[in-house]
Amino acid sequence: MLRALEAMVAQKRDYYEVLGVSRGASPDEIKSAYRKAALQFHPDRNKEAGAEERFKEAAEAYEVLSDPEKRARYDRHGHAGLEGVGVHDFGGMNVEDIFSIFGDLFGDAFGGRMRRRADRGIDIQTAIEIDLREVVTGVEKTLRFERLDFCxxxxxxxxxxxxxxxxxxxxxxxxxxxxxTQMGFFVTRQVVDCPRCDGRGAIxxxxxxxxxxxxxxxxxxVVQVKVPAGVHDGQSIRLRGEGEPSASGSARGDLRCVIRVKDHPFFQRDGDHLICVLPVSFTQAALGGQIDVPTLTDPAPIRIAPGTQHGTTIRLPGKGLPNMRTGRRGDQIIQVLVEIPRRLTREQEELLRRFAATEDRSVMPESKGFFDRVREYFSGEGKT
Ligand SMILES: [Zn+2]
Ligand SMILES: [Zn+2]
Structure with missing residues (x-):
């Protein structure tokens, strides 16, 4: 899950590359590069697959690079620097909505049709970062963001x-x-925004x-957002009517809050289960014992059986994350990692040599079976 999101973020192209300008490009260069890209990829003109995505990508790049503050954040921190600053959710918009944001740039390039105002408001998006503990309980977050609003x-x-x-x-x-519009013998009629009042109906x-x-x-x-327990990284919460008003001012769009679940130092999420690796020394594994393992809320003592093997998994039922639908908590799965000491003191080495001298392979079933098979293999080969 986490990896999938990282891949998505990584796929996001560099904004300068999207517009084909250098990092030092002037505002005018950026504006004209965006104009060019938008005209080239406008779905009405360009029927190639992916043209609409390219069109939206260019709009997003332009929104960021044309705003000095957003551009500075992007230059410093890349895409991650833009979280919470209210970049429009172009992916969820139709082409006309996008034109109603940047429409002035295009003049009459598309005739009147493209200047038609979208009556829906404009959707914006932001991100909410939570940690795994908050996934267990659900959480209410205070979200601050900037949006275009009625004056x-x-x-x-x-x-x-x-x-x-x-x-x-x-x-x-x-x-x-x-x-x-007259084209040869044909007269086409279309309804466009009034050029005098810019579609407002009033002067x-x-x-x-x-x-x-x-x-x-x-x-x-500032809004309060309730994040439900069990939420997954990359899911989003839509707040109706918290977006921006359309140019005609009829209604607001929505605010989409994308949930980012922070990486945890010990736990990896697998659906509703939590996986953690527990390093155990080879003496603990051989002799058994009690070990405190971390759970999300507190340390839990668990017993390691004598003779525990590397890779053994131990389940703590109900110590995972709640399922969004059922509310039932998954398990914590502990993977035992048996560690072999890299360095021994002279005394330890001495003890291990004495231990090795007493070793009886018959008490180690895995390796006994292995060496038996090796012997059989070579004796079988000798016969042919
Ligand atoms: Zn005003
Ligand atoms: Zn008018």
Missing amino acids: ERCGGQGAEPGSRRRACSTCGGYGQVEQQ VEKPCRTCDGQGRQRRER
Whole structure:
């Protein structure tokens, strides 16, 4: 599971490479590289497999590299540096949503159609990091993130408080107009955003000072997120209506919180089970004894039977992780690692030599069987 996620992260391409610019590229170079990539891979123009993914990839790269703060974080820490800074979830968006974010860059490159505002809000994503103990109990996390929000000063209307908004006379307040295009004998009609009011349906007499008439501003948002017990790395929790409003301001999108489960110093997760390796000295393995093994919550004393073999597994039922559906906890599985000393004191060596002299292979069934088979093998070969 962890490895799968690492692979996913590793697959994410370098943003500079995606846009085909150098690390020192200027904002203008980045902008024009993004324009070029978006035009090249736009699914309406490019029917090759993977074009839409390339299109979304370019949008993500542009979002980060066009924002000085995000770019600085990316330069310093790579993709990991962007967790929690509110990069849009382009993968979950349709192409028109993406155009409604960066639409101004394209002007009329796609005709009016592409400037149509998505009525759904815009989804954003962030990551929540938890540890294995929190997987056992479930946890409530306070999440701080930045998102584009309705402007506080003007309530999203774009008008300076006290000033008036008039219905736009071009579109009659609808925000959209019908456009006719003549191509040879054909006339096509399509509905596009009103060019005069930019789809808002109203003209603002005095633009709001805070948001410059946009009706939007970036604001910090704090939400509580309940992470259920048993959650797996890479799963996500969707908070409806915690994303960003669409440009027309009708509704907010969702916030997707991707769960990252931190690596643990002793435990590896295998579904609902926890695996840990227990180093045991060869004398402990031979003589048996009591050993404290860590569980997620506290140390648990376990008994090692005399003659325990390397690779033996010992199960602690119910000491694993809860199953998300049933709530039943899996097991902790201990793998015994018998360690052979690398260095011996003179006294230890002396004792071991004496031990070796007394060794009777008949009490060691594995090796006895092995040497018997070796003898049979060579005697059989001698006959042919
Ligand atoms: Zn405002
Ligand atoms: Zn209008």
